[in-house]
Each structure stands twice: as structure tokens, then as C-alpha cells.
Amino acid sequence: MTKPLKQIHLAAHFPGVNNTTVWSDPRAGSHIEFSSFAHFARTAERAKFDFLFLAEGLRLREQGGKIYDLDVVGRPDTFTVLAALAAVTDHLGLTGTINSTFNEPYEVARQFASLDHLSGGRSAWNVVTSWDAFTGENFRRGGFLPQEERYSRAKEFLATANELFDSWRGDEILADQETGRFLADAKAGAFVHTGAHFDIHGRFNVPRSPQGRPVVFQAGDSDEGREFAAKEADAIFSRHGTLAAGQAFYTDVKARLPKYGRGRDQLLILPAATFALADTDAEAEELAREVRRQQVSGATALKHLEFVWNRDLSAYDPDGPLPDIDPDVGGDHISQGRAQVRMYRDPVATAREWRELAAANQWSIRDLVIHTGNRQNFVGSPATIARSLNDFVQADASDGFILVPHTTPTGLDEFADKVVPLLQEQGVFRTEYEGTTLRDHLGLAHPDGIRDERAAS
Known part of the structure; x- marks a missing residue:
């Protein structure tokens, strides 16, 4: 019996603080002006995407005590946008x-x-933790929470939020048909929570929303993060962009679901994906090489090397050889507010490996960073990319993708116009929205036992 084709889920990521955006491209626009967000969102909706994904940055990143000015240096408030x-x-x-x-x-x-009320049931929450005191200083909480307790707080945070969402139930809401106002009985919104991190009680003042609760995303890749997602999340924003790594991650996480009484379709795995799209595969390959060189300027290459060396390398030539000195593994790190700092657990070993790679390939500092950094996940003509996306999903390496273009806000336009129609022709992507809420788009059930009386009427 032929296995039915899986439907592909697609979303659009508006890049925040990142090393992906090519600012030198004349099409690169503001990451602050609302027109950029609006264009990006309208393109995603025109293409019938599931959702737009907006990152958050709670502190401007610094390197050597100065604002890191090689990528975006601002981020408006997420909820406002x-x-x-x-x-x-x-x-x-x-x-x-x-x-x-x-x-x-x-x-x-x-x-x-x-x-969720304002959008008619289209909200989703990517639950993240923060491990560094540097970010915490903005909240007068620098270092207040040990790194090993971040998931403990996150789990209780989400559980407490769900108690608040669930404090309004459908049978506690009465609508005045003449005025349209909502009335509630004495139980509505009442909550009590006592735990290790939160001890609160009172009354929640927002009636039940169309989805009941927002869709919950999780982005951690540790074993604890995977377990948290298997138990609590509706979708995972993963970083596994190759077929083999994607399949291994997919198999691992989906296998954790039964212990929590959940089926495989109750948790979606959606890796971030970049792309280089052109009329032919050869042109796309050339575009991909050009984009990588634009993403890694000489200054960016040196800053990236400083993540590992933990030294000021500004005196080095980015088109010259790697430093022959070892990384400084003592004292404070030169980079603050950067997830990349945690990627290199053994800086000395990483430096040794990189020197060997550079010597074997006659790479400069910039060449090394270009070749060892992230590459476009999908490169090719519209037909090639559509086929590759579909192959990846049908092979159970993901349930879809969150696309990250290298220019904003127009970087998604060509994908919407040329790749999406091919996926629709293959019957693996919707031609129209069939529901009104994000849970409808993702094929996710509403929370058990909870129903929005207004939506049903």
C-alpha cells in the first residue's frame, strides 16, 4: 500500500539579531519600520504559509565591551509588532x-x-530560556537563576500560564446578545498557583480566547529540551538542516511522545532553512557562493574567530592566516549575549582543528569562516528546491520548514511566486486556508476539554 504524501508546513522567519541578513544588498530594508514587517507578513500570507515567526533580542550584543554593529542592533517589542x-x-x-x-x-x-483575541485565534508562543547574567542585567536579575534551573522555571512558567488560560472556561462565559458584552460567573478567571518559582493567586482578566491557548513552540536541542518539547510543545523550531541529522532528530523526538500519551501528529518538527533560488541550478550555486561572501565580510570573519580565541584579533588580516596563538580560556569572555559562545566547548581543540583545515585547503581567516559556517540548506532552481523540500519532509526528516531569507523584507517574494506553486501542483501544500486559527493550519487539536463557545455559535 502506497504511503500517503505528507502535507508540508511552511513558515517565514523575520530575522532578528543575526549573521544571515546581507545588509550590503540594495534590497535590504529596515528591521524597525513597520512597513518591512507588513510586507514580509503579507507575502507569507499570499503564499498560504502557516505562520510568521518573530525572534526576540532582550539585549544588544557586545564584543570587547562595544556594541556588535555588524548585524541588526535593534529589535522592537514582539507583542507590539x-x-x-x-x-x-x-x-x-x-x-x-x-x-x-x-x-x-x-x-x-x-x-x-x-x-489571540485580536488576531482571531492566530497566536503562538516560542518558549525560550536565558542562561546568561549579561542579559539579566537589563532586568536587575543578572545571575539570579543558575543555568541548570532554566528548564525548571520554564516548565513551571508554562504550566502556570496554562492555568491562567484555563481559568476561563466556555461554560463560565455568557454573552449579552443585545450589547455583545461578555458576562462571567463568579468562578471565571480565578486561579491559585503555588510552586518552586511562582506563588500567585487572583483572577485572570482576559476571557477565553479563540484557540483556548496559544500554540506552543520550543527551540532547545539538549536532551532536557527535547523532553520538555515532547511533553509540552506543539512544535519544535529545530536547527537540523541536513537529511541525516534531521531524520535522527525527528526519530528521537517523536519516539518520546508515547510516554506522555501523545501521538506523532501532536508535535511538529520545523527546522529553520535558508535558500538560494535562481532560474537554474548553476546560477543558484553561484548565488549561494556570493551570498556567503556577503554574509562574511572581513570584519565579520575576525569577530567570529574571536568567539573561539577570546582575544582581540582586530590587528589580524582577515585575508591572511589564522592566529598561531591559542585561545584564552581564562577570565570573562570577549563576547556577551551570543549563543555562539556555548557552541565551542573546547576552544583550544577547535582552534587546532581550524588551523589544520586552513592549512590543508590554503584558506584565509575569511575563507575558513565561510566554509565552516552555516550554508544555505536548499540551493537550486524553483523545481529543484521544491523537490528537495518535499523529499526532506516525505523522508521524515521534518514536518516542514521555517524559511529564513538573506534579505528582508523582500527576500521571500520569489519563493512565494516560483516555489510554492510547484508544491501546490504536487499536492503537498495547500492552495487555500481551510480554517481560521493557527491550530487549524497546523492540524493541531484545541486543548482537551476546552471549547470556545463564541467560535461554535
Whole structure:
């Protein structure tokens, strides 16, 4: 019996603080002006994408005590942007990264419930933690939470938020048919939570929203993060972009679901994916090489090397050889607010490996960073990329992709116009939205036992 084709889920990632955006491209626009967000969201909705994904940056990154100015240096508030986008879109899901370390459950639950009302049931929450005291200083909490406790707080944070969402039930809401106002009985919104991280009680003041709860995303890749996702999340924003790594991750996480009474279709795996699209495969390959060189300028290459060496390398020639000195493994790190710092657990071993690679290939510092950094996941003509995307999903390496273009806000336009129609022709991607909420788009059930009476009437 032929296995039915899986439907591909597609989403669009508006890049935040990143090393992906090619700022030298004349098409690169503002990451602050609302017109950029609006264009990006409208393109994603025109292509019938599931959702837009908005990252968050709680502190400007620094290197050597100075603002790191080689990528975006600002980020407007996530909820403000998503609420504004709700007014210029009708179907597109609106996903925001909101930190569980430096916020409080009541305020976050209230914001997401409000966004879900404003958007008609299209909100989603990417639950993240923060491990560094550097970011915490913005909240007068620098170092207040040991790294090993971040998931403990995240789990209780999400559980507490769900208690607040669930404190309004459908049978507690009465609608005045003449005025359209909602009335509630004495039980509505009442909550009590006592735990290791939160001890709160009171009354939640936002009625039940169209989805009941926002869709929950999780992005951690550790064993603890995978377990958290298997138990609590609706989707994972993963980083595994190759077929073999994607299949291994997919198999591992899906296998964890039964212990929590969940089926394979109750958790979607959606890796981030970049692409280089051109009329022919050869042109796309050339474009990919050009984009990589634009993404890694000489200054960027030196800064990237400093992540590992933990030294000021500004005196080195980026087109010259790698430093022959070893990384400084003592004292404070030269880079603050950067996830990359954690990627190199053994800087001395990494430096040795990189020197050997550079020597064997006659690479300069810049060449090394270009070749060892992230590459485009999909490169080719529209037909090639459509086929590759579909092959990846049908091989159970993912359930779809969150696309990250290298220019914003127009970097998604060509994909929407040339690749999406091919996926639709193959019958693996929708031609129209079939529901109204993000849970509908993702094929996810509403929370058990919870029903929005207004949506049903």
C-alpha cells in the first residue's frame, strides 16, 4: 500500500539579531519600520504559509565591551509588532519568542490571550530560556537563576500560564446578545498557583480566547529540551538542516511522545532553512557562493574567530592566516549575549582543528569562516528546491520548514511566486486556508476539554 504524501508546513522567519541578513544588498530594508514587517507578513500570507515567526533580542550584543554593529542592533517589542500585524493579515499565524526567565506568567499569559483575541485565534508562543547574567542585567536579575534551573522555571512558567488560560472556561462565559458584552460567573478567571518559582493567586482578566491557548513552540536541542518539547510543545523550531541529522532528530523526538500519551501528529518538527533560488541550478550555486561572501565580510570573519580565541584579533588580516596563538580560556569572555559562545566547548581543540583545515585547503581567516559556517540548506532552481523540500519532509526528516531569507523584507517574494506553486501542483501544500486559527493550519487539536463557545455559535 502506497504511503500517503505528507502535507508540508511552511513558515517565514523575520530575522532578528543575526549573521544571515546581507545588509550590503540594495534590497535590504529596515528591521524597525513597520512597513518591512507588513510586507514580509503579507507575502507569507499570499503564499498560504502557516505562520510568521518573530525572534526576540532582550539585549544588544557586545564584543570587547562595544556594541556588535555588524548585524541588526535593534529589535522592537514582539507583542507590539505581532498585534499590529494582526490588523494587516487575515489568516497568517503570529508566533513570538518570549522569554520565560525574565518575565512573569501573568503578564505573558495576558499578552498572548489578548493577541489571540485580536488576531482571531492566530497566536503562538516560542518558549525560550536565558542562561546568561549579561542579559539579566537589563532586568536587575543578572545571575539570579543558575543555568541548570532554566528548564525548571520554564516548565513551571508554562504550566502556570496554562492555568491562567484555563481559568476561563466556555461554560463560565455568557454573552449579552443585545450589547455583545461578555458576562462571567463568579468562578471565571480565578486561579491559585503555588510552586518552586511562582506563588500567585487572583483572577485572570482576559476571557477565553479563540484557540483556548496559544500554540506552543520550543527551540532547545539538549536532551532536557527535547523532553520538555515532547511533553509540552506543539512544535519544535529545530536547527537540523541536513537529511541525516534531521531524520535522527525527528526519530528521537517523536519516539518520546508515547510516554506522555501523545501521538506523532501532536508535535511538529520545523527546522529553520535558508535558500538560494535562481532560474537554474548553476546560477543558484553561484548565488549561494556570493551570498556567503556577503554574509562574511572581513570584519565579520575576525569577530567570529574571536568567539573561539577570546582575544582581540582586530590587528589580524582577515585575508591572511589564522592566529598561531591559542585561545584564552581564562577570565570573562570577549563576547556577551551570543549563543555562539556555548557552541565551542573546547576552544583550544577547535582552534587546532581550524588551523589544520586552513592549512590543508590554503584558506584565509575569511575563507575558513565561510566554509565552516552555516550554508544555505536548499540551493537550486524553483523545481529543484521544491523537490528537495518535499523529499526532506516525505523522508521524515521534518514536518516542514521555517524559511529564513538573506534579505528582508523582500527576500521571500520569489519563493512565494516560483516555489510554492510547484508544491501546490504536487499536492503537498495547500492552495487555500481551510480554517481560521493557527491550530487549524497546523492540524493541531484545541486543548482537551476546552471549547470556545463564541467560535461554535
